Amino acid sequence: MNTSSASTTPDRPKESVRDQCSTGRVVKAPCGVLDVFAGVALLCVFGGYCWDALTLPGPVNPNGIGVGEFPLIIAVSALLAVALMLCLGVIKCFRGSNQEQVAIFRPVSVVLAVLVLLSIGTYLDSLGPIIGVAGLSSLIMLVVGERRPVQILAVSLGLSFGLYAIFVLALGVSFS
Amino acid sequence: MFDNLLIGFLAFADPLVLVGLIVGALLGYMIGALPGLGPSLGVALLIPFTYSLDPLVSIVTLVSLYAAAEYGGAISAILINSPGTAAAVATSWDGFPLTQQGKAGVALTISIVSSGIGIFISAVLLFLTAVPLSEFALNFGPTAYFALALVGLSLVSTLSNGAPVKGAIAMAIGLALATVGLDSQTGTPRFSPNPEFFEGFPLVPVLLGLFALSEVIFMVEAGPSAKTKSHPVNSILAVPLKTFGKLKFNLLRSSIIGYVIGVVPGAGASIASFVSYAVAKKVSKTPNEFGKGSLEGIAAAESANNSAVSGALAPLFALGIPGSPTTAIMIGALMIHGIQPGPLLFTTNPEIPYTVIAALWVSVPVMIFIGLAGARYWAKVADIPRPAIAAAVSVICLMGAYASENSMFPVYVTLAFGIVGYVLRKLDIPLAPIILALVLGEMLETNFRRALVISNGEYDVFYSSPLTLVLLAVAVLSFATPAVRFLRDKFSRGRLV
Numbered sequence: 001m002n003t004s005s006a007s008t009t010p011d012r013p014k015e016s017v018r019d020q021c022s023t024g025r026v027v028k029a030p031c032g033v034l035d036v037f038a039g040v041a042l043l044c045v046f047g048g049y050c051w052d053a054l055t056l057p058g059p060v061n062p063n064g065i066g067v068g069e070f071p072l073i074i075a076v077s078a079l080l081a082v083a084l085m086l087c088l089g090v091i092k093c094f095r096g097s098n099q100e101q102v103a104i105f106r107p108v109s110v111v112l113a114v115l116v117l118l119s120i121g122t123y124l125d126s127l128g129p130i131i132g133v134a135g136l137s138s139l140i141m142l143v144v145g146e147r148r149p150v151q152i153l154a155v156s157l158g159l160s161f162g163l164y165a166i167f168v169l170a171l172g173v174s175f176s
Numbered sequence: 177m178f179d180n181l182l183i184g185f186l187a188f189a190d191p192l193v194l195v196g197l198i199v200g201a202l203l204g205y206m207i208g209a210l211p212g213l214g215p216s217l218g219v220a221l222l223i224p225f226t227y228s229l230d231p232l233v234s235i236v237t238l239v240s241l242y243a244a245a246e247y248g249g250a251i252s253a254i255l256i257n258s259p260g261t262a263a264a265v266a267t268s269w270d271g272f273p274l275t276q277q278g279k280a281g282v283a284l285t286i287s288i289v290s291s292g293i294g295i296f297i298s299a300v301l302l303f304l305t306a307v308p309l310s311e312f313a314l315n316f317g318p319t320a321y322f323a324l325a326l327v328g329l330s331l332v333s334t335l336s337n338g339a340p341v342k343g344a345i346a347m348a349i350g351l352a353l354a355t356v357g358l359d360s361q362t363g364t365p366r367f368s369p370n371p372e373f374f375e376g377f378p379l380v381p382v383l384l385g386l387f388a389l390s391e392v393i394f395m396v397e398a399g400p401s402a403k404t405k406s407h408p409v410n411s412i413l414a415v416p417l418k419t420f421g422k423l424k425f426n427l428l429r430s431s432i433i434g435y436v437i438g439v440v441p442g443a444g445a446s447i448a449s450f451v452s453y454a455v456a457k458k459v460s461k462t463p464n465e466f467g468k469g470s471l472e473g474i475a476a477a478e479s480a481n482n483s484a485v486s487g488a489l490a491p492l493f494a495l496g497i498p499g500s501p502t503t504a505i506m507i508g509a510l511m512i513h514g515i516q517p518g519p520l521l522f523t524t525n526p527e528i529p530y531t532v533i534a535a536l537w538v539s540v541p542v543m544i545f546i547g548l549a550g551a552r553y554w555a556k557v558a559d560i561p562r563p564a565i566a567a568a569v570s571v572i573c574l575m576g577a578y579a580s581e582n583s584m585f586p587v588y589v590t591l592a593f594g595i596v597g598y599v600l601r602k603l604d605i606p607l608a609p610i611i612l613a614l615v616l617g618e619m620l621e622t623n624f625r626r627a628l629v630i631s632n633g634e635y636d637v638f639y640s641s642p643l644t645l646v647l648l649a650v651a652v653l654s655f656a657t658p659a660v661r662f663l664r665d666k667f668s669r670g671r672l673v
Contacts, residue, residue: 031604034602034603038603038605042345046352049352049367052366056366057362057364060362061629062633063628063631063632063633064628065624065625065628067359067361067362067364067366068366070621071352071355071366071367074348074351074352074355075352077348078345078348078352081341081344081345081348082345084341085341088341104397105397105398105399106396106397106399109396109397110393110396113392113393114393114595117389117392117570117574117591120574121574121587121588121590121591122584122587122588122591124574124575124584124587125578125584125587129575132574133571136567136570136574137567137568137570137571138567140392140396140563140566140567141566142563143396144395144396144400144562144563144566145399145400145562145563146400146561146563146564151561152563155563155564155567155568156567159567159568159571160571163571163572163575167224170228171225171227171228171579173575173578173579174582175578
């Protein structure tokens with residue numbers, strides 16, 4: 001499983017998440033089961049996309065194609081690929097024991113991080129760049145596991161004033 | 177051509193361009209040396225800071241960061257056996273054994289100078305090949321462009337993580353996202369629940385979310401980092417010049433391999449370094465030393481992975497097709513400044529590609545100096561606590577997204593794609609094809625529809641030209657090959673069981 005960095009290559013040079021979190025709580029799920037769940041979700045998404053594409057108007061030019069036809073081609077191809085993934089997932093599930101596992105380390109922290117990002121991100125313009133950035137950075141540091149107050153204070157204040165100087169003073173970004 | 181190159185070099189008369197190059201190099205080294213971050217994420221995070229810069233300064237800074245991040249990946253690979261980028265894995269095979277033998281400085285000098293030589297040679301190749309390629313592409317009709325976009329997508333999607341089905345799903349997600357917004361030909365809104373979607377998904381917030389914010393969640397999973405065990409850096413510059421003389425054919429060969437592999441969309445720097453390492457081992461008189469501290473191994477891997485940087489820029493500038501995930505992100509930066517990469521770029525904005533080529537040459541001494549002078553400090557970068565990096569990446573993402581349009585819509589897009597990116601990566605669905613398909617989707621659809629209008633709706637227009645036929649054949653082959661390999665592997669594994 002892809003555990004770090006957004007590179008496309010299969011060779012993961014990054015530090016293993018497992019090394020870092022061997023002592024923490026872990027939620028595991030078989031790869032095949034997750035593929036089936038993801039497949040069903042993607043079938044719904046692309047099914048809805050396909051339905052929307054069918055409702056789009058036809059071509060203005062009699063020789064051309066309508067605005068919905070290219071999306072329809074994408075939807076059909078996607079549905080085929082998703083169906084294949086779903087089948088492979090079902091086969092993996094039936095194969096049973098030696099299935100690869102997908103692990104989420106420190107699940108509580110992950111959920112907290114998502115909540116922090118969503119709550120502060122949603123109100124970023126109301127909170128403003130200084131309070132918003134300082135709040136977000138200090139909470140994210142806490143969630144990642146930083147417990148030294150001086151470090152948290154220094155990094156969050158440094159980031160908030162630094163980014164305020166760059167984005168607001170230098171680039172002229174305005175907040176409501 | 178040479179006049180334009182002079183224009184490229186003259187751009188450095190503006191001190192801001194040089195400052196951009198140096199700043200990009202410093203940031204690139206830092207990001208490259210940090211295990212967990214890479215050039216794609218670095219370029220994505222830097223884009224918001226370049227909104228108000230001159231396009232030349234902006235692109236030079238980004239290219240400099242891209243190249244330096246590939247250099248920087250080798251530093252942590254050599255000193256702490258933790259490659260900063262995937263492309264530096266092969267470097268660690270020989271670099272770290274040298275460090276254990278007390279020759280870290282030798283390994284660093286060889287890697288940094290080889291990287292510089294790789295960039296220099298590949299910039300020459302970029303200069304010689306990009307212009308003829310763009311001139312050739314000027315003759316392309318809609319069908320050839322459609323086929324070309326398909327080739328780009330097929331190569332990238334099928335090379336992703338060795339899972340062709342998931343690569344195809346990623347590509348479909350990207351293409352579906354590209355169809356959101358007002359239709360470019362009729363103005364009809366598609367898949368747009370409200371007017372904010374009429375412009376389509378903004379590229380920069382999408383890539384900030386997918387690449388950077390999802391990484392923050394992975395950092396949360398990883399928890400606070402342990403301090404790395406570093407080795408002393410000595411013998412910097414203690415490599416005699418004749419050592420490089422002995423490596424000259426290796427460096428030339430590896431740079432050419434790196435460039436050619438870099439040109440192929442999706443292949444990238446890591447494949448370039450593995451292939452040239454393997455070739456260097458095959459032709460070496462001392463293959464037994466590979467893996468135990470071979471200078472040839474380091475030189476081959478490093479010159480190739482840096483050469484791939486220029487290689488990836490060739491299809492971007494000449495054809496408008498990104499050669500790597502990082503160049504796909506750079507398209508976003510160019511588009512912000514109203515610059516459309518592709519064959520016309522060399523006539524409409526020649527200063528952009530030629531300044532980049534000049535910047536690659538100018539960057540060689542700058543990066544070698546920064547790399548060698550700061551070698552022992554770059555190694556310390558890996559000790560920056562992970563919570564601080566996570567905090568910095570998350571706030572830059574959200575502030576950068578907000579700054580892109582001075583509104584909250586891009587922030588919501590970034591948040592949504594951050595979570596989607598995390599889930600997709602957990603499912604092993606690669607992210608790079610999503611960005612590439614999002615970038616190429618419009619080109620694919622526009623040319624598909626244009627070709628059908630020209631041919632009065634006849635689909636045989638797609639196999640009426642030999643060039644289109646060849647490109648379509650390449651696309652079909654590149655879609656089919658990994659699928660066949662996948663099925664063959666499954667079948668043979670099944671027989672073994």
